[in-house]
Every structure is written in C-alpha cells, then in structure tokens.
Amino acid sequence: MPELPEVETVARGLRATLPGRRVVQVRLGKTDFIDDPAALEEKLPGSRVRGVRRLGKFLVLDLEAANGNGERLGLLIHLGMTGQIVTCAPEAPVAPHTHAFLALDDGREVRYTDIRRFGRMAILAEAKQAEVLGPLGLEPLEASEEEFAARMGTRRARVKALLLDQHVLRGMGNIYTDESLWRARVHPARLGTNLKGDEMRRLFRAVRWVLAEAIRLRGSSISDYVDSDGQPGEFQLRHRVYQREGKKCFRCGTAIRRVIVAGRSSYFCPRCQPAPRARAARTGASAKRKRQRQR
DNA sequence: CTTACGGCCTGGGTGC
C-alpha cells in the first residue's frame, strides 16, 4: 500500500530516467480510474517531461506540451492501494492489470499497473493542479515542530484520524501512522487537543524518524508495492506493530493489540500506549443516567 | 465542525 515513503522511492526512480524524455505514444486499457482519458490520449503524445515531483501520496510529472507554445501540464498519478508504475523495455512481459503504457523517445516504456484501480490519473493545466493539490496539508518531512503542533493540537479528533487526514498532514497511511504512534508511545484514540507538549514532540519526531527510515529502506512491501524498477522495499522487516497482533511488543514484551480507530485497523501496545480514559467514563455515566430515568 | 458508513475493486484467506 503506497504511502509517502513508497511514493518517494518511485519518484526518485522516475527522476533518474524521465526528465528530458518525450512521450511518443499512449495506450490505455481500462480507464475508469482516469479523470479524462481522451485528454490524456490527446495531450500526452509529443509532450516532454520537465521534472518529477511528489506531494504527499501524489506523483506529478511536469510536462511541456507538444504544441510548441510552452504550455505547462502536469500528469497527476495517485497509486491508491495497489498501483505500480515502472519503466521497462517494451518487450518486457506485461503484468496483469496494466492499464496505461507510455512509450518514450529513448525506446523505453512507462507502465501503470493497478489491480484494484483505487488509483487515479489525470492530466491537468497548472490552475487545475492547484485545485487538487492546494488543499493538501503539511509535508511531514518539511514541516517544523511548531507547524505540526499547531495543526494537530487544535483539533478535537483522534490522533489516528488526524495523522491519516491528508488535509492535515499529507502522505501518511495506515502503516506509518501506527508505526509512528508506537514509537511516540501515544495511543491512536487520544484526541489531538489532549496531547501534552512532550507527547506532541515525541509524535512529531516519531513521524519524521519513521518516514525517513522507511525512505532509506525504499518503502514497505506488504502485498503489491514495488519501485519503478520493479523491486520491493525492505521497511516491512522493521515494522514494530503493523500486522503484529498478539506478538510481543519490541519494547516491553506485552502482546500487541488490534482495535478499530477512525474506521481503521490500528495496532498498538496497550502498555506503552495507554488508552485515554475520559471518553469511556463519560459515555458510561450517561448510559447510567439513561437507565435511571427509565425506571 | 465532527464522525460513520457505503461504495469502488480484486485477490487471498477461511470455512463448509
């Protein structure tokens, strides 16, 4: 499941080969994950790649249009759950569920494969790009501790939901959220406004450390993820809580638990990450009052 | 403002 470190790894791989290249041909398979497939087929051929950017989980190929007047376009790609983007020789075997082929002027090919098609692709002019990318939150590895604390500490929502909310912080998914919370020793159901200063600082540092370490190890390959050369990452070997229900906490030996927080599977250590108390106490009290009224 | 939930889509696992 591609999150920030996986998308960053793919972006770096593409950055090594794509800039300067011209797209010579486009072939599409299923197109229900593409905003406007006709626009892609019309505008991509002849365009030249100027650069490759990543914003959160979005990948942007900056393009100069074919029409000679220097029009700037961006090919937005989101890998969703199972998206893969690889460069290869055109004669390489085609993986099942490959739905886009971009032939390049150096004879190579860029392919987009996505089993579940939760991904997204769109070719957009600059104004339209801003519309999609503008609402995104802080880039986790560029934000300061003060910015992070200001965004997180003013929200009455569970930290799990806040970390996953792309409008607060861009790029975190379920894996890196749980790994960061474990490292920071913060329970996923704590509320943003209730985090103490030192907890907020630990969380900020944990997010940075986990993401940087995952990028260094080229991402986590749980089921489908591979980089732009088709290679898996290695951070899954360093996971401390994700998908480790019932196994021992690396810090204290307590059995890791799984609960649903903000609609997501959340793995945590019940000893290192103490549960918040206020919410349970309050709902308990109101239920008691209700029962008394009914008598 | 917030949270909850269903929908999208496929493959892999489980149980009968």
Place this chain on the structure above:
DNA sequence: TGCACCCAGGCCGTAA
C-alpha cells in the same frame, strides 16, 4: 473441488 463470505484500506460522497 467449488463456492460463499469477509477482509485489506486509499479516498470520496452522503448522511446524521
């Protein structure tokens, strides 16, 4: 061996 069922979770739209 098949088949029904559930689950994984990115993000969006809708409802409460």
